[in-house]
Amino acid sequence: MTSLARSLAALLIGSAAAVALAGCASPAPAEDAEGLSIVASTNVYGDIAQSLAGDLATVTSIIDSAAIDPHSYEASAQDQLAIANADIVIENGGGYDPFVDVLVEGSGSSAIVISAVETSGLLEEDHAEDAHGDEEHADDEHAEDEHAEDHGHIIEGLNEHVWYDVHSIAHVAEAITEALVETDAGNAASYESNLAAFLTDLESLEADMEALAGSLGGGTVAATEPVPVYLLAELGFEDGTPEEFSEAIEEGADVPPLALQQTLDLIDSGDVRLLAYNEQTESPETQRVRDAAESAGIAVVSFVETLPEGEDYVSWMRANVEAVESALTAA
Structure with a gap:
């Protein structure tokens, strides 16, 4: 369960x-x-x-x-x-x-x-993509059931x-x-x-993120859980993490050995520019992935799911963006 x-x-x-x-x-x-x-x-x-x-x-x-x-x-x-x-x-x-x-x-x-x-x-965006990809199965009744x-x-x-x-x-x-x-x-x-x-x-934050995306150069990132994936996508990155790995971590379930190995292989591939690490769902498996990333010289940026003390929403998101920029600039 x-x-x-x-x-x-x-x-x-x-x-x-x-x-x-x-x-x-x-x-x-x-x-x-x-x-x-x-x-x-x-x-x-x-x-x-x-x-x-x-x-x-x-x-x-x-x-x-x-x-x-x-x-x-x-x-x-x-x-x-x-x-x-x-x-x-x-x-x-x-x-x-x-x-x-x-x-x-x-x-x-x-x-x-x-x-x-x-x-x-x-949800509307997701439905639009589904309808565009397969118009024959995009009737309203099915869409209401799905969403x-x-x-x-x-x-x-x-x-x-x-x-x-x-x-x-x-x-x-x-x-x-x-x-x-x-x-x-x-x-x-x-x-x-x-x-x-x-x-x-x-709007000011979004404008800054758009400008930064142009200078960071995009590429592949990995994440122990898909918490910050929307923000990373806005900064021009694509999440390459095996879905089975991140789902297991998110649900507190056992990570399938194959999914863990695929994640470690991704880290060792040389394609990953950054590891997004959720400290609130840390486990032996996520620690192994973090250790592998640090050994490979990959930037590791920590993300959390709740607002840190002393921050408001906008300042927190801005701090996350600055952490990504700092990590990749220093790497």
Whole structure:
């Protein structure tokens, strides 16, 4: 059973118990707290929401530490109370944080739920590519089945780490702002002003990334997990990692020996310019790949799934870009 399956099973069994244990949990945001109450699955979306809401909302991030692996997180009674009291809930979706949907359903919450995967625009792009490649199998009914808007389910073939796609985050920010205005129309002007400022920062970052892509020269990269692949693609790189390797690491499963060997062969091929390393899912296999990369003189850049302390979303993404540039310049 994968870590995702274990998490789902634990949540389904424990959702009723969570309500009973609520009296023992740490205080959750009060229902009568001043302003709106927003709950985000991770501090990445929590930070974005706070940037857009300003001091008109209280934002609670369920996962706010790099020491926690979001893939295997098991929600608490406190989390369920926070969801129950929320006006807006933000999740990544795509099977990344299924505990959010279990909590929403278990608490009877009437909050507006925003899925970053669904609002990112990536599903539409994926469907367009499918339709272009095989028009005979692109009827609407099949497409709806394939890309059903069920937040908690894994979407086959989609890299769900959409927060590393700066362009997608612009769509997510627009969806959050729409929910803020819908919930608190009296402060619509403030929310829309905050959105405009946030989008301006994103556009500046995208422009810098486009310029850097032209000077870095592209090439092949490897990754212990597909977390930063969108960002690396924007910088002109192609991920050559065997899919079976990265999937096993992401799911906390045993890495097939052949997949590990293929990954080590890729590292030894001389074609890889950079190894993207996710420290939150470190394992003996990822350590072997990192050791091989360092021995081969390949630049290694660490990436995490949660917002580091002292950073906001834009400064964090910019720091990741600068880390890639520095590593390749020094190599």
